[in-house]
């Protein structure tokens with residue numbers, strides 16, 4: 001399994017909502033991966049982890065560790081859930097293998113569930129979706145309290161799960177009440193961390209004189225931001241390609257926006273600026289297009305100054321978690337998010 005290719009596809013949805021998400025993955029026949037692992041994120045920041053090797057949940061981030069110290073039963077709850085889910089997922093893989101007639105491995109069953117809460121409107125959205133071997137499998141529609149199957153292979157499972165009324169009611173309660181309660185609690189405890197602002201460092205990069213100029217921002221937090229190019233102060237769209245927001249492994253984010261400068265005359269460069277802006281915050285960080293500040297390596301091979309996915313090598317765990325999240329987002333298009341409000 002090549003996680004590195006997948007990693008590049010990962011992006012973070014920019015949203016002004018708060019979110020609590022759980023990612024659970026069970027694998028069978030996949031080398032170098034634990035049979036089961038889970039991660040929790042609050043506002044896209046990883047706050048917890050568990051797997052079948054450590055057999056217990058572990059908090060991440062100082063504020064979550066402090067919260068757990070005061071409420072050890074909270075961690076105990078997660079550890080139990082982790083262990084319990086491990087058995088349920090394993091059993092489900094066995095069932096699905098038979099139901100789908102899949103004799104050959106590997107098998108990967110994933111779930112992403114959780115809730116979003118808009119602290120302005122109070123709107124709550126719950127979601128619970130399963131993926132099998134990297135493809136969307138089933139999603140819970142909280143309005144109708146039924147499962148949605150985007151593919152015909154999942155229809156039999158949908159019909160069986162639709163019959164499990166007690167489980168569906170439990171789901172409904174969880175996503176509409178408990179999940180947002182916990183999310184709000186986490187946000188309160190993590191406030192100074194989650195609501196901090198860290199400005200990016202911004203560089204202009206150009207591989208060769210005929211390449212596009214990439215304006216690269218890294219190290220910023222939170223992961224809700226915009227980047228664009230302007231000419232004489234006005235945003236331009238032509239010859240511009242926006243990148244997506246990506247995770248750094250220190251918990252900050254990075255993003256870039258490219259500009260094809262081939263039609264810009266040499267004396268016209270300084271009319272262009274690359275602009276970075278946190279969503280909903282007025283301050284712009286401007287970087288003027290200027291040959292003298294561009295990093296390039298075209299004269300001196302071979303090292304490009306900033307690798308766009310710097311830090312991949314650090315932290316197997318993070319890589320694992322990101323790979324899992326990527327598997328999800330990669331194929332997520334088939335799902336509609338479900339609205340938990342009546």
Ligand SMILES: *[C@@H]1O[C@H](CO)[C@@H](O)[C@H](O)[C@H]1NC(C)=O
Nearest residue numbers: 097098099100101102103156
């Ligand atoms: C599963 O495979 C067997 C043997 O190849 C076949 O007879 C059976 O019809 C298949 N079942 C489904 C549900 O595809």
Ligand SMILES: *[C@@H]1O[C@H](CO)[C@@H](O)[C@H](O)[C@H]1NC(C)=O
Nearest residue numbers: 210211212239260261262263
């Ligand atoms: C930049 O624009 C020029 C002219 O429109 C085009 O020929 C060239 O292929 C573009 N370069 C890239 C890297 O997109």
